[in-house]
Amino acid sequence: MSLVWSLSEDLLELALTGITKQFPGVLANDDVNLTVSEGEIVALLGENGAGKTTLMNILYGLYRPTSGTVSIDGKPVEFHSPGDAINAGIGMVHQHFMLVPVFTVAENVILGDEPTKRIGILDRARARKTVTEISRRYSLDVDPDATIEDLPVGIQQRVEIIKVLEREARFLVFDEPTSVLTPAEVEGFFEIVSSLKADGKGIVFISHKLGEALEIADRIVIMRRGKTVAEVLPSQVDEAGLAELMVGRPVDLTVDKTEADPKDVVLAVEHLMVLDDRNRRVVDGVSFEVRSGEIVGIAGVQGNGQTEVVEALTGLRTPLGGTVLLNGKDMTLATPREMHKANVAHVPEDRQKSGLVLPFTVAENIVLNSYYEKPLSRGVRMDWDAAHDQAVRLVDEYDVRTPGVDVLVSNLSGGNQQKVIVAREFDRDVALVIASQPTRGIDVGSIEYIHSRIVEERDLGAAVLIVSSELDEIMALSDRILVMYEGKIAGEFDGSASSTEIGLAMLGSADEVEAS
Amino acid sequence: MSDGEQPLDESGQVEPPPVAGPQSTLGRIVGIGSSLRQALVVPALAVLTALIVGAVIIAVTDLDTLPLWGTDPGEAFRLTMSGIGKAYKALFVGSVGSRRAISETLFAATPLILAGLAVAVGFQAGLFNIGVNGQMHIGGMAALWVGFSLTLPAFIHIPLAIAAAIMAGAIWAGIAGFLKARTGAHEVITTIMLNFVALFLVDYLLKTSVFQATGRNDPISEKVNATAQFPTLPTFDRLNIGFFFSLLAVAFVWWLMYRSTIGFEFRAVGFNPHGGRYAGMNVAWVYVGVMAVSGALAGIAGANPILGLEPYRGTSGFAGTIGFDAIALALLGRSHPIGVLFAGILFGALRAGGREMQGAAGVPLDLVLVLQAFIIVMIAAPRLVRAIYRIKTPDQDVSTTISTGWGG
Numbered sequence A: 001m002s003l004v005w006s007l008s009e010d011l012l013e014l015a016l017t018g019i020t021k022q023f024p025g026v027l028a029n030d031d032v033n034l035t036v037s038e039g040e041i042v043a044l045l046g047e048n049g050a051g052k053t054t055l056m057n058i059l060y061g062l063y064r065p066t067s068g069t070v071s072i073d074g075k076p077v078e079f080h081s082p083g084d085a086i087n088a089g090i091g092m093v094h095q096h097f098m099l100v101p102v103f104t105v106a107e108n109v110i111l112g113d114e115p116t117k118r119i120g121i122l123d124r125a126r127a128r129k130t131v132t133e134i135s136r137r138y139s140l141d142v143d144p145d146a147t148i149e150d151l152p153v154g155i156q157q158r159v160e161i162i163k164v165l166e167r168e169a170r171f172l173v174f175d176e177p178t179s180v181l182t183p184a185e186v187e188g189f190f191e192i193v194s195s196l197k198a199d200g201k202g203i204v205f206i207s208h209k210l211g212e213a214l215e216i217a218d219r220i221v222i223m224r225r226g227k228t229v230a231e232v233l234p235s236q237v238d239e240a241g242l243a244e245l246m247v248g249r250p251v252d253l254t255v256d257k258t259e260a261d262p263k264d265v266v267l268a269v270e271h272l273m274v275l276d277d278r279n280r281r282v283v284d285g286v287s288f289e290v291r292s293g294e295i296v297g298i299a300g301v302q303g304n305g306q307t308e309v310v311e312a313l314t315g316l317r318t319p320l321g322g323t324v325l326l327n328g329k330d331m332t333l334a335t336p337r338e339m340h341k342a343n344v345a346h347v348p349e350d351r352q353k354s355g356l357v358l359p360f361t362v363a364e365n366i367v368l369n370s371y372y373e374k375p376l377s378r379g380v381r382m383d384w385d386a387a388h389d390q391a392v393r394l395v396d397e398y399d400v401r402t403p404g405v406d407v408l409v410s411n412l413s414g415g416n417q418q419k420v421i422v423a424r425e426f427d428r429d430v431a432l433v434i435a436s437q438p439t440r441g442i443d444v445g446s447i448e449y450i451h452s453r454i455v456e457e458r459d460l461g462a463a464v465l466i467v468s469s470e471l472d473e474i475m476a477l478s479d480r481i482l483v484m485y486e487g488k489i490a491g492e493f494d495g496s497a498s499s500t501e502i503g504l505a506m507l508g509s510a511d512e513v514e515a516s
Numbered sequence B: 001m002s003d004g005e006q007p008l009d010e011s012g013q014v015e016p017p018p019v020a021g022p023q024s025t026l027g028r029i030v031g032i033g034s035s036l037r038q039a040l041v042v043p044a045l046a047v048l049t050a051l052i053v054g055a056v057i058i059a060v061t062d063l064d065t066l067p068l069w070g071t072d073p074g075e076a077f078r079l080t081m082s083g084i085g086k087a088y089k090a091l092f093v094g095s096v097g098s099r100r101a102i103s104e105t106l107f108a109a110t111p112l113i114l115a116g117l118a119v120a121v122g123f124q125a126g127l128f129n130i131g132v133n134g135q136m137h138i139g140g141m142a143a144l145w146v147g148f149s150l151t152l153p154a155f156i157h158i159p160l161a162i163a164a165a166i167m168a169g170a171i172w173a174g175i176a177g178f179l180k181a182r183t184g185a186h187e188v189i190t191t192i193m194l195n196f197v198a199l200f201l202v203d204y205l206l207k208t209s210v211f212q213a214t215g216r217n218d219p220i221s222e223k224v225n226a227t228a229q230f231p232t233l234p235t236f237d238r239l240n241i242g243f244f245f246s247l248l249a250v251a252f253v254w255w256l257m258y259r260s261t262i263g264f265e266f267r268a269v270g271f272n273p274h275g276g277r278y279a280g281m282n283v284a285w286v287y288v289g290v291m292a293v294s295g296a297l298a299g300i301a302g303a304n305p306i307l308g309l310e311p312y313r314g315t316s317g318f319a320g321t322i323g324f325d326a327i328a329l330a331l332l333g334r335s336h337p338i339g340v341l342f343a344g345i346l347f348g349a350l351r352a353g354g355r356e357m358q359g360a361a362g363v364p365l366d367l368v369l370v371l372q373a374f375i376i377v378m379i380a381a382p383r384l385v386r387a388i389y390r391i392k393t394p395d396q397d398v399s400t401t402i403s404t405g406w407g408g
Helices: A050-060 A082-087 A105-110 A125-138 A153-166 A184-200 A210-216 A239-247 A307-314 A336-341 A350-354 A360-364 A384-397 A414-426 A444-460 A471-477 A499-506 A512-515 B026-031 B037-058 B074-095 B099-124 B132-149 B156-182 B189-205 B243-259 B262-272 B273-278 B283-307 B322-332 B337-361 B364-381 B381-389
Strands: A011-022 A026-037 A041-046 A067-074 A073-077 A089-091 A170-175 A204-209 A220-222 A229-233 A265-275 A280-292 A293-301 A322-324 A344-347 A432-436 A463-467 A480-485 A490-495 B222-223 B312-314
Touching: A011 A050, A011 A204, A026 A041, A026 A050, A026 A067, A041 A050, A041 A210, A041 A239, A041 A344, A050 A170, A050 A204, A082 A089, A105 A125, A105 A153, A125 A153, A153 A184, A153 B337, A184 A204, A184 A210, A184 A322, A204 A210, A204 B099, A210 A239, A220 A239, A229 A239, A239 A444, A265 A307, A265 A463, A280 A307, A280 A463, A280 A490, A293 A444, A293 A471, A307 A432, A336 A344, A336 B132, A344 A414, A344 B262, A350 A414, A350 B273, A360 A384, A360 A414, A384 A414, A414 A444, A432 A444, A432 B273, A444 A463, A444 A471, A463 A471, A471 A499, A480 A499, A490 A499, B037 B074, B037 B337, B037 B364, B037 B381, B074 B099, B099 B132, B099 B243, B099 B262, B099 B283, B099 B322, B099 B337, B132 B156, B132 B189, B132 B222, B132 B283, B132 B312, B132 B322, B156 B189, B156 B283, B189 B312, B243 B262, B243 B283, B262 B273, B262 B283, B273 B283, B283 B322, B322 B337, B322 B364, B337 B364
Parallel strands: A026 A229, A041 A204, A041 A220, A089 A170, A170 A204, A293 A463, A293 A480, A344 A432, A432 A463
Antiparallel strands: A011 A026, A011 A067, A067 A073, A220 A229, A265 A280, A265 A322, A480 A490, B222 B312
16 A cells, blocks of 8 residues: 655654564564654554554653654654653553552542642642643543542543643553443543544554544554554545455455354353442343353443353352253352363453463463363373373464464463463363453454354354453354343344344443433 | 563564573473573572672771771782682682581581472462461471470381471461461461461470470470481581482472472462462462462471481570571572572572681671672562673563553
8 A cells, every 4th residue: 555644844743763673583563654643643553463562662662662763743752761752742541541549530640740839748729620621621521539440441541531631742642442441432532532633632543443443543554563564544445454454364354154053051041140349239130041052142331240140150250149050950159170070161351361371381371271181180290291292282273373382371462372262162072162252352363263163163062152342243253142231131132133223232221322 | 460471462473472482391391491591690690799799898897907998008908808718718618618518508508498498389379488487496396296205216206207397387387378268368467477476386385394304494395316316427417318308308399380280280370360260270279288388398497407406406496597598598599499409508508608707717607698688689689680780681571561451
């Protein structure tokens, strides 16, 4: 693709020119160019491992480029720390918020840059005034006195934005900003970004969601394998085109599968009630069945009890009430080990926190839940040769791209880490698959692969339960769709239902949507 | 350690990863793969730095020579250098300079290695066992009781006394593990508190009629029967079979941590308790098990000053501060059994040599403690060592928590 945007040097802009970053053995950035002008929204798209993180860490002063320059308004700048970047007018809104939960909004905003009166007394009034002013200017609607932990994620994100604006950022970088938001919050977020743009801020929007990039960006920059491979205008491409640019080959965004042929009930959940960590009843009388040979998807905005349903089903959380039957056997109080022995495969929602032991090798992670079985061990004696052989076989069979099974799993890309988990869980005669956010934050190629594996398990006769906050994923995979809302099943649809119907159920009901 | 653990998701899918290259399974499992050189460089430089700092301390505390710097700096320099040389020569001679010196080094190293292993097992499983000192005292008391109250052939008596020490140490440490598993009480707090309980319990027991030597009013126990005393090795002075027990323990810990399912669980839970739980491991049991194994090793360490050291009696605080030195030692040995073995021998050498240094060069034994402390500071702050010696830090190491979590 050709360069479609040319800017003269006197324009007010942030420019990364010819950025190259060499890590031992890996060229993370290879002659990367990115510009963003004031009043412009640039989307930076790329798969995991494409080099977006490295580039942004260079921009934020965390890494120094091997070569290349960062310049603002045509003048080269050098950042040695995030502090330098902030002083130069660059603001970052991270995916994981950096807020102190027990502090108020105003306290969080001034943290690290506290306004003081004489002799160092904190000027709370001024802090509150700053927040109120910024909030009003961009219609953020944030109460300076609210405590962070009481606020929904969408508002917390706005606090992060206020923080950045308070430090007078001219250029704002958003890292996967919509991944934590509900559909309604995403709309609100886009409005905020538009008002920031109108106010002359330059915005870099890092995402892997193609539709959002098309909707919000003025210009889309695509990175692949450390290089900027294309720069396009949203009017010039569609989602399939963007996906192809990201991956480097045509991508099939739909899932190939035949009509389901449901047989016996494998999982029967009746009137399940579960408390969360704060003792709130977040699952409140949920009943459903999953049959052999079908994929049931649970849709819903995150935080409506799906996580707790999965934890209860996999033995990680003791239900308050209700029953869980697996092939007719009561497994309500089963431990994770008992569920594993009953041939339940579990792909957890957070692969790094729960699915893997990051400082372990690929091989150690592959035997993480089956190490106690023959042939991997006899008694308490591990047979590492057997473990090694099994890992080599699975890495090959499940297309895990790794230099070897003795490499630390933390060195693999997200998609390959997920494949390690899928390989570990699916490599047995699986009766039930429970997969939570199975493709969150991974590259398109891995998504395709994992989806096809899930369908394959179904066709082999497994019952499959998918939980995902990505409605597209639920709709692509599921033969039957359940929608959870506030701890209850708010609706059941067959696989061909429209996204509008399901979307409404995700928000409770049509009436409530109108009321809000 | 959860968030900072993704040094670089940027490694790409096809290209080799930036940090660890392929290693042999054995190398990785044993923990000494291609990164062996890297693993050794910081400890080695830490020891070197400590010796240099020690030299400076010797120089500035040499009150006889100090005034000379004003009048005759050349002579002062010569005297200072010769003083330092004399001290370090004595340190060297006293630790490895003779058969007797080597035996003293290994003798001093014995309880250090065992206690260091106790701490290292905890570290590997993510637990900070500060209570090795207390567990040593409790284990030692159990060995003491078996040692003086029973009369058995040596080949039964010694193993029995050690078994008692193992049991007692395991139970004592197991309390902290149990409290953590059941109530979430942090093991640092509970083990520190249990140290005090153990120390005072020892003092109390030594004054009861069960333990106290007849005709004594001070806290001192009966003497361990000859059948339970560790036999010394011929021509090696005080060095006794306790050293071989410590070597056995090194081998056992290595096997346990890297070759058994139990060690696999310990390490998995140590790195990521969530991951361990998801994989079906019983995290609560692991905490109890880790503490019990750690306490068992501490118990054997505590049996050493009772069964292997004149006067073969229990006295107040008989295990000294070995339980605390062991924390330093485990850090120096990177919590690896082989590393702990060498770190223990090094610390043993410093002790044995330190006595010679005090005798021959008049440098107080306490300098050795200063050296040890410096080594630990350096180990605990590897960046400091890297900064001093200008070793380039790989970029991956500086990845901060801020930089993690990018979707890109």
